[in-house]
Amino acid sequence: xxxxxxxxxxxxxxxxxxxxxxxxxxxxxxxxxxxxxxxxxxxxxxxxxxxxxxxxxxxxxxxxxxxxxxxxxxxxxxxxxxxxxxxxxxxxxxxxxxxxxxxxxxxxxxxxxxxxxxxxxxxxxxxxxxxxxxxxxxxxxxxxxxxxxxxxxxxxxxxxxxxxxxxxxxxxxxxxxxxxxxxxxxxxxxxxxxxxxxxxxxxxxxxxxxxxxxxxxxxxxxxxxxxxx
Amino acid sequence: xxxxxxxxxxxxxxxxxxxxxxxxxxxxxxxxxxxxxxxxxxxxxxxxxxxxxxxxxxxxxxxxxxxxxxxxxxxxxxxxxxxxxxxxxxxxxxxxxxxxxxxxxxxxxxxxxxxxxxxxxxxxxxxxxxxxxxxxxxxxxxxxxxxxxxxxxxxxxxxxxxxxxxxxxxxxxxxxxxxxxxxxxxxxxxxxxxxxxxxxxxxxxxxxxxxxxxxxxxxx
Numbered sequence: 001x002x003x004x005x006x007x008x009x010x011x012x013x014x015x016x017x018x019x020x021x022x023x024x025x026x027x028x029x030x031x032x033x034x035x036x037x038x039x040x041x042x043x044x045x046x047x048x049x050x051x052x053x054x055x056x057x058x059x060x061x062x063x064x065x066x067x068x069x070x071x072x073x074x075x076x077x078x079x080x081x082x083x084x085x086x087x088x089x090x091x092x093x094x095x096x097x098x099x100x101x102x103x104x105x106x107x108x109x110x111x112x113x114x115x116x117x118x119x120x121x122x123x124x125x126x127x128x129x130x131x132x133x134x135x136x137x138x139x140x141x142x143x144x145x146x147x148x149x150x151x152x153x154x155x156x157x158x159x160x161x162x163x164x165x166x167x168x169x170x171x172x173x174x175x176x177x178x179x180x181x182x183x184x185x186x187x188x189x190x191x192x193x194x195x196x197x198x199x200x201x202x203x204x205x206x207x208x209x210x211x212x213x214x215x216x217x218x219x220x221x222x223x224x225x226x227x228x229x
Numbered sequence: 230x231x232x233x234x235x236x237x238x239x240x241x242x243x244x245x246x247x248x249x250x251x252x253x254x255x256x257x258x259x260x261x262x263x264x265x266x267x268x269x270x271x272x273x274x275x276x277x278x279x280x281x282x283x284x285x286x287x288x289x290x291x292x293x294x295x296x297x298x299x300x301x302x303x304x305x306x307x308x309x310x311x312x313x314x315x316x317x318x319x320x321x322x323x324x325x326x327x328x329x330x331x332x333x334x335x336x337x338x339x340x341x342x343x344x345x346x347x348x349x350x351x352x353x354x355x356x357x358x359x360x361x362x363x364x365x366x367x368x369x370x371x372x373x374x375x376x377x378x379x380x381x382x383x384x385x386x387x388x389x390x391x392x393x394x395x396x397x398x399x400x401x402x403x404x405x406x407x408x409x410x411x412x413x414x415x416x417x418x419x420x421x422x423x424x425x426x427x428x429x430x431x432x433x434x435x436x437x438x439x440x441x442x443x444x445x446x447x448x449x
């Protein structure tokens with residue numbers, strides 16, 4: 001198996017992502033409009049160009065975990081388990097970014113870092129669930145069983161999301177609302193910057209998962225060689 | 230076959246009584262600690278009574294589920310059940326129903342004592358109240374049996390079970406607490422029907438998932 005960096009496409013992709021991340025940062029800091037000009041939290045608003053793409057990527061990751069789980073249970077192909085683990089790991093990484101950037105904005109906008117806001121809370125619950133997911137993978141026993149059980153867990157975890165979100169929405173109906181401007185009300189500059197960062201994060205996520213799967217495959221190969229499986 | 234599996238769980242429990250007794254006594258001692266730590270008037274206490282009550286039920290259901298599934302590990306009983314030509318969905322259904330019954334039995338002991346110790350008012354709509362308990366118990370038992378099945382053979386299963394169960398069950402807990410709250414104040418069903426709907430959705434979602442997916446959980 002070739003080294004990951006000796007392939008052409010990942011290298012090109014890495015360069016593109018680095019350029020996009022740098023350009024994105026420059027645009028967000030220097031040129032992007034903020035959503036609300038009257039309020040005092042003009043600058044803090046800019047974190048949304050990172051907060052929302054992180055959230056999108058995290059949920060994309062968990063969605064892929066579910067799909068990979070279904071596929072693994074159906075086919076029993078190890079490839080799907082590797083895709084599932086890699087997506088779960090980076091989904092959780094972006095989940096953590098959401099949980100960090102959310103309170104930073106909250107401190108500036110609401111004067112307190114944490115409010116019981118449904119979306120932030122749903123993310124926290126998913127984050128906790130996935131801590132359990134990794135513990136299960138760690139302590140689950142032999143490979144086949146771990147792969148199967150974590151596939152099942154990935155499916156139930158994602159099924160739980162809409163119920164969690166709905167119940168939290170009714171539960172905290174009176175807490176401060178999440179800023180929710182309709183897409184059409186935004187100026188085109190805001191949208192362009194936002195979608196640019198969304199694309200960057202999605203590409204970054206794909207690259208990371210790809211790299212991780214490569215490492216998992218190498219690990220499996222090493223196991224096969226040492227144990228003569 | 231389902232009745233045989235269920236009968237097995239219930240018979241073991243009837244002979245040893247270990248699950249329900251341990252659930253109930255743990256629950257009662259937690260309530261005792263509650264009344265020590267919140268030395269409040271019943272009026273103040275009734276504001277958060279339902280939340281505390283459902284916390285107790287979650288804790289004891291972890292106890293019960295863990296015990297009920299680790300019984301299967303002794304002498305590899307589950308291995309024998311699995312090697313029998315049984316539809317695995319039935320194993321889930323029997324564990325679900327027995328888990329539900331154990332929880333209900335423990336509640337029958339705990340709830341009156343809770344009301345007695347903390348001198349709360351008895352809610353007027355007893356029928357609806359029972360329905361909320363039964364539905365929420367079904368939900369806890371469904372997702373609990375599924376998670377207990379997943380963690381059954383893992384190391385540290387006694388730690389993994391609550392770590393996975395609590396986040397999963399959080400919408401059910403919110404809905405159960407809210408509807409118990411509403412019933413204690415005597416609100417009409419119209420006012421809290423959304424919580425009833427969430428409990429119902431939860432029970433349906435996780436029982437159907439359990440039946441469909443337990444085959445893979447228990448596979449060797």
